[in-house]
Amino acid sequence: MPEPTPLLQVSARGLLRRRGVWLPSAVVLGLLSLVLSMLYLGANNDPVGSTKDLPIALVDGDRGTEAAGKRIDLGAQITTRITGSAELRGKVAWKTVDRRTADDLLARGQVFGALVIPEGFSADVAALAGPLQREPHPPTLTVLTNPAAGSFGSGMAAEINREVVATTSAQVGRGLAQQFERQAAQHAASAPTGRPAAPGAAAQLMIADPVKVTVEEGHPLGAHSGLGLSAFFYALVLVLGGMLGANVIHAQVDTALGYMANDKGPFRFVKPAQHMTRLHHFVVCSVLMTVLAMLTSALTMAGAVGAVGIDASHLVQLWIFGTCATAAMGITALALLAVFGTPGPILSMLVLIGLAIPSAGATIPLQALPGFYRFLAEFEPFRQVVDGVRSILYFGAQADAGLGRAWTMTAIGFTGSLLLGLAVTRLYDRRGLHRPALQLSDRKPQPGPRTVPA
Numbered sequence: 029m030p031e032p033t034p035l036l037q038v039s040a041r042g043l044l045r046r047r048g049v050w051l052p053s054a055v056v057l058g059l060l061s062l063v064l065s066m067l068y069l070g071a072n073n074d075p076v077g078s079t080k081d082l083p084i085a086l087v088d089g090d091r092g093t094e095a096a097g098k099r100i101d102l103g104a105q106i107t108t109r110i111t112g113s114a115e116l117r118g119k120v121a122w123k124t125v126d127r128r129t130a131d132d133l134l135a136r137g138q139v140f141g142a143l144v145i146p147e148g149f150s151a152d153v154a155a156l157a158g159p160l161q162r163e164p165h166p167p168t169l170t171v172l173t174n175p176a177a178g179s180f181g182s183g184m185a186a187e188i189n190r191e192v193v194a195t196t197s198a199q200v201g202r203g204l205a206q207q208f209e210r211q212a213a214q215h216a217a218s219a220p221t222g223r224p225a226a227p228g229a230a231a232q233l234m235i236a237d238p239v240k241v242t243v244e245e246g247h248p249l250g251a252h253s254g255l256g257l258s259a260f261f262y263a264l265v266l267v268l269g270g271m272l273g274a275n276v277i278h279a280q281v282d283t284a285l286g287y288m289a290n291d292k293g294p295f296r297f298v299k300p301a302q303h304m305t306r307l308h309h310f311v312v313c314s315v316l317m318t319v320l321a322m323l324t325s326a327l328t329m330a331g332a333v334g335a336v337g338i339d340a341s342h343l344v345q346l347w348i349f350g351t352c353a354t355a356a357m358g359i360t361a362l363a364l365l366a367v368f369g370t371p372g373p374i375l376s377m378l379v380l381i382g383l384a385i386p387s388a389g390a391t392i393p394l395q396a397l398p399g400f401y402r403f404l405a406e407f408e409p410f411r412q413v414v415d416g417v418r419s420i421l422y423f424g425a426q427a428d429a430g431l432g433r434a435w436t437m438t439a440i441g442f443t444g445s446l447l448l449g450l451a452v453t454r455l456y457d458r459r460g461l462h463r464p465a466l467q468l469s470d471r472k473p474q475p476g477p478r479t480v481p482a
Contacts, residue, residue, distance in 0.1 A: 056374065064382055071386035075184070075396035081121040082395040084185050085130040085142035085172075086110060095154040102150040106196055110143075113192075120188060121395075134174045134246035136429040137418065140393065141185030142172040142246055143192060156204055156238055167200070167239050169193050172246030175256035176422035181393030182256070190241060197239035204235050249422065250339030258338045259418035260390035262328070266350050266417070267410055269324045270317075270357025271380050275373055277316045277358070278365050281309065287463065306453035306463060310366045314446065317358035325350035342425040349420060349434070353413045356442040360409065363449035384410030412437035 043049060090103025111122045123130075123139060133139045152167035171189040175182045249256060282288040286301035304312075325347050333340045340346060357380055364379070365372035387397065387404035388411040394402055405411045416434025423429035456462075 060374070063378070067382055067386050071397055071401050072392055075180070075392050078398050079119045079184065079396045082119060082181070082185060082188070082393065083121045083123060083133075083139045084188065085133050085139045086122045086124045087127050087130045087142060087144040088124065089127060089147045090145045090149040091147045091151075093151040093154050100150045100154055102153055102200070103145045106145060109196075109199075110192055116188070116192075130172070131246065134172060134177075135423065136426055137174070137177040137247075137423050138429075139174060139185075140177050140181040141174050141189060143189045144170040144172060146170065153200055153204070153238065156235070169196065169239060169241055171241055171243045173243065174246050176247050176249050176253075176418070177256070178389065178391070178393050179256040180391055181396065184393070184396060186243065193239060193241045197237050201235055201238050204238060247422075252337055252339045253422070254338070256422070257391070258332075259421050260388070260414055262332055262338070262421070263353075263388075263390065263410065263413040263417045264385075265328050265332070266325070266353045266413055267357050267380055267384070269328065270321070270354040270359075271361045271376055273320065273324060273354070274313070274317060274358040274361035274365065274376070277313050277320070278362060281313055281316070285309075303462070305457045306366065306461070307450065307457050309463070310362065310449045310453045313362050314359055314449065317362060318355045321351045321355040321358060324354055338421075340421055342420050345425050346417070346420050349416050349431075349438075352435075352438055352442070353416065356438050356445070357409060357413075359442055359449070360445040363445040363452075366449045367452045380409060384408045387411060388414045390414045407437070409437070409441050412441070 086107060088103040088107045090101065092099060092101035092103070094100070107124060110116075111124065123133065125133065127144065130139070130142045130144070134142060146168065149167050149169070152165050155165065156167070171186055171193070173182045173186050252258075254261065279288060283290045284299065285304055286299040290297040290299075328350060329340075329343065329347055332338050333343065333346075360380065361372070361376035364376045368375055383404055386392075387394075387401040387408050389397070389405060390410075394405050394411075397405070412434045415430030416438070419425055419427075419429040419431035419434065423431075425431055
């Protein structure tokens, strides 16, 4: 029975004195902390100030009315004033549509909310100016929210709409005050006592803030949708499953080939070294990742839908998309491992998590992110996965609700990463840059801590 090859001994103090132990760790950890803090906090630092072209629907259903022999169409006036507002120019992309189109946009996640001017708005305002009106019906504007498109974006749209309603109410109030003054002057000129007639008591109370607001969900979500965040967390599980799965598979293949030892507690198992080309190694890992993605996607769905009970429909599509998304993330991570080696996991974490989550539009809408993150969102994979899951969970798996783009970008990412890994590993093999296995003579588990080479 061969004796284990003696290894050089090193003390803990001696190892800690080596600059090669401290410097790489300090550089990597320091840069990661700096970069991640800038990426995450930079994206969320000033969403209101960064807002650009937030899509909100504007519905003018007002039919107008006749008052004192004049045609009044306040809906058209308010619409013109809102869309031409200098304060909101560039921040809001108003979509002036009818109510049916607005509902369709909400149901496809194309807008974060809507402001609806009802058909009787002008008539309700005109009724307030009537001197004999005792119980006037307050003119009302309706704010529709859309948490399915993103709870933060929906909240931003709702707040903008409330501010618009407040401004509109003040303008309508000033118009009513002027109308009352004219009526009072006319009455004073014709009344025997010369005293102006006061408006109705109810109208006096409403004149300062005549327009009321009602808030409704434009596209209702189920009670178990996390207020529109369940899609984000589901997508996060898929992305992490692909990234972590790639590292696990890569390590297991290396262990099976004898490139790595398998430590189990105090025992170390090392299999006989077996040579495999880089290309074949990448192919094996990719096949394992693609096949096992079907299992991980099914278990993700079982845990989220079956055990936790999130609201979900189109389960077959959810499983298929989850499989493809996980496989695409895994192949991307494997390609980075194959191309860059040891730095691969760090790079995959930056590409799939560090750069991807802030630019995903899952919490902060893309329209409220700085320009750099909106640029990243065009190709970063996390955004595509979030859009696909959101469409399946909330918008009936409609292609134009983000699912079509998600499928396209996922296919591009999968194919591009696969081709990159195949091309680079084949190039390494042709140049003789193989991965030699460590030749260790002890093939059986050895108890106790192992020493390391100096």
